Structures are given as structure tokens and as C-alpha cells.
Amino acid sequence: MLDKMEKLHHRYSEVEKMISDPAVISDQKRYKELMMEYSNLKDIDDAYLEYKKMIEELADAREMIAEESDPEMKEMAKEEIKELESSVESMEARIKLLLVPKDPLDGKNIIMEIRAGTGGDEAALFAADLYRMYSRYSESKGWKIEVMSSSEIELGGFKEIVFSINGKGVYGDLRYESGGHRVQRIPITESGGRIQTSAATVAVLPEAEETDIEIKNEDLKIDVFRSSGPGGQSVNTTDSAVRITHLPTGLVVSQQDEKSQIKNKAKALRVLRSRLLEMEEQKKNAERAADRKSQVGSGDRSERIRTYNFPQGRCTDHRINLTLYKLDTIMQGNIGEIIDALKMSAQEEALQKGE
Secondary structure, three states: OHHHHHHHHHHHHHHHHHOOOHHHHHOHHHHHHHHHHHHHHHHHHHHHHHHHHHHHHHHHHHHHHHHOOOHHHHHHHHHHHHHHHHHHHHHHHHHHHHOOOOOOOOOOOEEEEEEEOOOHHHHHHHHHHHHHHHHHHHHHHOOEEEEEEEEEOOOOOEEEEEEEEEOOOHHHHHHHHOEEEEEEEOOOOOOOOOOEEEEEEEEEEEOOOOOOOOOOHHHEEEEEEOOEOHHHOEOOOOOOEEEEEEOOOOEEEEEOOOOOHHHHHHHHHHHHHHHHHHHHHHHHHHHHOOOOOOOOOOOOOOOEEEEEEOOOOEEEEOOOOEEEOOHHHHHOOOOHHHHHHHHHHHHHHHHHHOO
16 A cells, blocks of 8 residues: 555656646646646645654654653553554555545536425425525535526425536535435424425536537527516516427426526536436446445435434435434535545445445
């Protein structure tokens, strides 16, 4: 492991020099690739330098025991060795996880789609709660959110909301949120005070760039129409809404939130490109996982992944059997503990499988 870390340390130094080279900076694609590599290597390099320091301190403490004659000083050195050995063990485990090859998509921005499932208005209100939860988590990370399209109900919930999140490592953090989310609570629409189970689905799409997915003009059928508000109420007198059909796959994307047809088309193409990338990735994952089922899950939005039980103040992620009794803070966007546990589980699984 140390040999591998030493090689990565040298590579980190090389990349650090390369990203300040004017010739590299002028090549935007190459510069972007190197910056991503630099960002990935930095965490490994920081851990490696800390690990080396611990090893040196441990060697010094052991040398001190061998040379020290004072019993009190020997005892202090023994305690220090005990603590350092524990720290070294923890750091070795962390380094092993850091050495698991990262998914090249992890650094991408995302397009997230939340749709109300079973449960009528209560499901739409829950979809809005999920949107608020992800929004607050994103704000805490310094990420930028942009709503791309939404379908709101009178009570303030969403039948559907599609939005992008831009920032460092967004897909790597939120990729495991894809799937079915279930809520158990007394709806505000329920006069009898009975607990109801409702659901919403979440899809997390790595946002594709033009270089990731090529879309040919002849593969697109583009229709324009007048955008409308809730209940079919007309909100625009021009044909600014856009519907794009991708003929080879049958995928259809509609966009009407902008007043400009050009902006709606651009947003629709962003969503389409990301859905096509997701289809490609799911196909690859299905081929790779044909002989096994991932513990964290496939990202299939029909798979129930989490339950939010309000009467018990409980949130349970069914894939890793994690239950937290802090639902109020989770709904306020404090989902880091769940995300870290999911990432750790996925990394450990990849380590075991040798991926």
C-alpha cells in the first residue's frame, strides 16, 4: 500500500505543476481533466502525509521505550503508542477506501427529478418536503440550485419538480438518493387523525455535457406549444413551450417554465442529454451487476430505499439497515450522516469485490 501511495504522491506533484502550465490552461478539456484528477489525488495525498507522520511518531515512541529507564516516562510512552496504533489502524482503513477507484461521474453536476407517487395531495406535499430537504443540504455545501420545471398543486406541493444542482462532487454525494421514498404521517388533509403512507420517487441524473452524449438533429422531433399554468390556465400567449422527442429511444422532455422558446429548448436538451447518459450508465451497471445485487442499490427509482416515519421521528434507509431517530433535523437538510454511511457502504463493497 505504501508503494502505491508513494507513486500517487509523485503523480500529485506532477499534476500540481501541470495545472499551472499556460499550455495546459489554454486546452480547456485537458485542464478540466487534470483539475478533476488533482482534486481526487489531494484527499489521498493529505491522508498519506498524515499517515507517514503517524508512522514516524510511532517509531519515535517505541524507540523512547527501548531507551527510557524512568518507569513513569515508559508508561507515558506506552499510552502514546496505544493511541498512535489505533490512529494508524483507522488511517489505514481510510486510505484503503480512498484507493478504491472513483466513478468518473462522481464529480459531475446533477439534474434531480422528484415526482409524487401514491397518496394524492399528501404525496405532492411530501415531494415538496424532499425538495426542501435537498435544497437545504445543497445550501450547506455551497452548491447552486436551479429549478428547471415544476408542476405545483394548490396546497403548495409538487406533482413533479425537476432541478439542477451545481457544485463540487454533487453526483458523488447524491447518487444514492435515486429510488422510492416513503412517508408515514398524519396528513394535513386528514380530518380523522389517521396515519397515512404516501410515496415519492427521486431520480438523480449526472448532468451530461455535449462531449458526453452526442445528439443528432435528425434524431429529434421538436414541437412548440403555448405554456399553461395550473388547471390549464394560459400563462403565455406565444408558443414558447417546447416538447422534444428523441426518436431512437422514445424519450420525451417538455419544458415551459421560461418565457423564451430558445431557453426552454436549451433546458429540455440539458434534461434529455442527462437522461440519455443515465440510460447508458444503467445499461453498464446492469451488465456489471448481472451476477450480483449491489447492497446500496441499483438506483432504480421503483426500488423503495427509505422510510420517513413522523410519529416515531424515525428515518430508515432500508439498503444499509440504518435507522436514525432525528427526523426533524433530517428534513431540515441534515442528511450528511446518511450520505456518508451510504458512500462508505458502497466503497467497502467495491473494495471487497476488487472493483
